[in-house]
Amino acid sequence: METYGIEKLGIVNPKAVYRNLTPAQLTEAALRRGEGKLSNTGALVVTTGKYTGRSPKDKFIVDTPSVHDDIAWGSVNVPITQEKFNAIRSKVVAYLQNREIFIFDGKAGADPVCTRKFRIINELASQNLFIHELLIRPTAEELENYGEADFTIFVAPGFKCIPEIDGTHSEAAIIVDYEQKQVVICGSQYSGEIKKSVFSVMNFLMPKEGVLPMHCSANMDPETHETAVFFGLSGTGKTTLSADPNRKLIGDDEHGWSDRGIFNFEGGCYAKCINLSAENEPEIYNAIKFGSLVENVVMDDETREFDFDDGSLTENTRVGYPVDYISNAQIPGVGGIPKVVIFLTADAFGVLPPISRLDENAAMYHFVTGFTSKLAGTERGITEPQPTFSTLFGEPFMPMDPSVYANMLGERIEKYNTKVYLVNTGWTGGPYGVGSRMKLKYTRAMVTAALNGTFDDVEYKHDEVFNVDIPQTCPNVPSEIMNPRDTWEDKAAYDAQAKKLAKMFQDNFTKKYPNMPKNIAEAGPKAD
Structure with missing residues (x-):
């Protein structure tokens, strides 16, 4: 079984490893695994449980000597020790053993001078679909010559932290380690945490290059x-x-x-869906089709039609789709x-x-x-x-x-x-x-x-x-x-x-x- 180098990260006994599957393959995998349902437009629809939005109080940055003076520490950028991060990462890696692993090797930054390579490791096929659509997708040739990622993000919503032991504020944690070039996201299935973690990395790296x-x-x-x-x-x-x-x-x-x-x-794009209509926002409305991931939008089980006005799960209903689903996208x-x-x-x-x-x-x-x-x-x-x-x-x-x-x-x-x-x-x-x-x-x-x-x-x-x-x-x-x-x-x-x-x-x-x-x-x- 091809493992694509995940053993270097400690994942040595996976049940299966899939790398850069197509949206069709990821949708099939998510349906097979019971992660979601198809809508009448062909979009994959999931509910994210307890976490239906970002959880800012659960976000941390690893405080190390090499980055300490660059970070504006406070109530937003909260420090955590490298020891705590390493311990949580080790637990997440252990949690991922004997599971199906979904990898997306992608890029952030459309300007080739500023591009950074991100490896996303998911336990859920649906979240791998999300980040596949949200980041820049490498061509087959680029993927063949991808090399090592600049940053690796572990995403395991099924792993729950124990605050008293792990030093977190809840069962969820989003931790960025700029020195080890890794991010751990656990306890929350809200996919927005993945893309925002990519932003947190880019927003740290780019000013150093005058961007x-x-x-x-x-x-x-x-x-x-x-x-x-x-x-x-x-x-x-x-x-x-x-x-x-x-x-x-x-x-x-x-x-x-x-x-x-x-x-x-x-x-890609990550658009709010609450009160969405074809009349007011046709570009977004028409992007909800096969290959898109819809989060927490109420759907009729029989007709599979959306009720975009229903905010009973959350007002923060979302859809993630590739930017080329917008007809006038600049590519x-x-x-x-x-x-x-x-x-x-x-x-x-x-x-x-x-x-x-x-x-x-x-x-x-x-x-x-x-x-x-x-x-x-x-x-x-x-x-x-x-x-x-x-x-x-x-x-x-x-x-x-x-x-x-x-x-x-x-x-x-x-x-x-x-x-x-x-x-x-x-x-x-x-x-x-x-x-x-x-x-x-x-x-x-x-x-x-x-x-x-x-x-x-x-x-x-x-x-x-x-x-x-x-x-x-x-x-x-x-x-x-x-x-x-x-x-x-x-x-x-x-x-x-x-x-x-x-x-x-x-x-x-x-x-x-x-x-x-x-x-x-x-x-x-x-x-x-």
């Missing part, structure tokens, strides 16, 4: 090849807004920005220097403008601040929108000090004269529970206007509280929604809510970034 890693989606004008990037936390619309039928999709979640341009870290996922940067936020207070223009200082402020509302289901325990500030719009995956990434973005905005906009895809006419979510067609129209230069020649109004400039008109958008105060029946309630959010911005910035330059600190909201 800015970004938690963003990206697309490109098919004729001019001008690119745009969309920053935003899960649920703010990154995937939806970048899947624009009039533009080429470079990628939907994580990219690098080098002096050559931008490039996708991935070869390979590379583009030029971004002409427009868009920060996406989902404001549950209902007070931020639907779109506003940021100067360079305000751009830096909002980049390091990363405000949004965590939407239900994205993380365990989140059942309704909660205001949050996530540094760089991706704090859980950015292991280095925020200033490293922020300075790199600031340099690029200045060097290339990139335009920056803040777009609120959250609530209008009142807060969550009173107002309504901004209509997707209006957000799309505003993004289109930002990308094609329409906002270069319109009237602006300065918002004194949020310290941003609001365009007063936009094609295909009612003018009355451009200024959020106008959408509230109770203006005094709006004013109170706006000042409340502005103070949250100020308090967060003062606490987190006491040493940030004055010109950036003063570019944010003003509560008084």
Whole structure:
């Protein structure tokens, strides 16, 4: 039996070893093993049990002398000793003996200069299908000459940690060891942990090569090849807004920005499915077909039809599919220097403008601040929108000090004269529970206007509280929604809510970034 070198990792007695099976073979294996069912579209459907979203409190980084000074330690980047990591890895390796092993040898980074090779070792065929679709798939020739992986990720959701013994916070653990170039994921079947671990590795390696890693989606004008990037936390619309039928999709979640341009870290997309419809998001809707992996979407057992509106398992329903399932995908996922940067936020207070223009200082402020509302289901325990500030719009995956990434973005905005906009895809006419979510067609129209230069020649109004400039008109958008105060029946309630959010911005910035330059600190909201 060919073992593809896994004995070097300690897996010396596998029941069977499969390497880089096709989506059809992996789907068959998952069905044979009882991991999921087929939908009427041919997609493989699984439920992930207790863990239906990322588990940030279970994430650790191994603290070793070679990386200690590079990591921004704290509540997000939590240290664990190498001894604890080695002990957990040994247990996971022992757990994998006498089991079927599914290997995917793939790549991250569409720019060949920056590509890294990742070996993913799965106990589940369905998760191997997921990462096969989400990373960059090597050709047959590349696979033959693959050599050694730069990083190895062990994924064993069936192995449960014992916190008192293993030094973890629960039965689940996601541990990155940058020195040994290994990651262990156990106790959680949520596939997003695998791809986010790849990001955590790339976000550590790329700045050392002068490349800015970004938690963003990206697309490109098919004729001019001008690119745009969309920053935003899960649920703010990154995937939806970048899947624009009039533009080429470079990628939907994580990219690098080098002096050559931008490039996708991935070869697939991981889109939210809650309330999905063919009318609003046709590209994603039509990507749910054979070869895709669907997580936690309720399906009728008889008809095998999806109920995308049913969030009873989780609001964080997901589908993973290869990027070429999007008809206008840019393959390979590379583009030029971004002409427009868009920060996406989902404001549950209902007070931020639907779109506003940021100067360079305000751009830096909002980049390091990363405000949004965590939407239900994205993380365990989140059942309704909660205001949050996530540094760089991706704090859980950015292991280095925020200033490293922020300075790199600031340099690029200045060097290339990139335009920056803040777009609120959250609530209008009142807060969550009173107002309504901004209509997707209006957000799309505003993004289109930002990308094609329409906002270069319109009237602006300065918002004194949020310290941003609001365009007063936009094609295909009612003018009355451009200024959020106008959408509230109770203006005094709006004013109170706006000042409340502005103070949250100020308090967060003062606490987190006491040493940030004055010109950036003063570019944010003003509560008084």
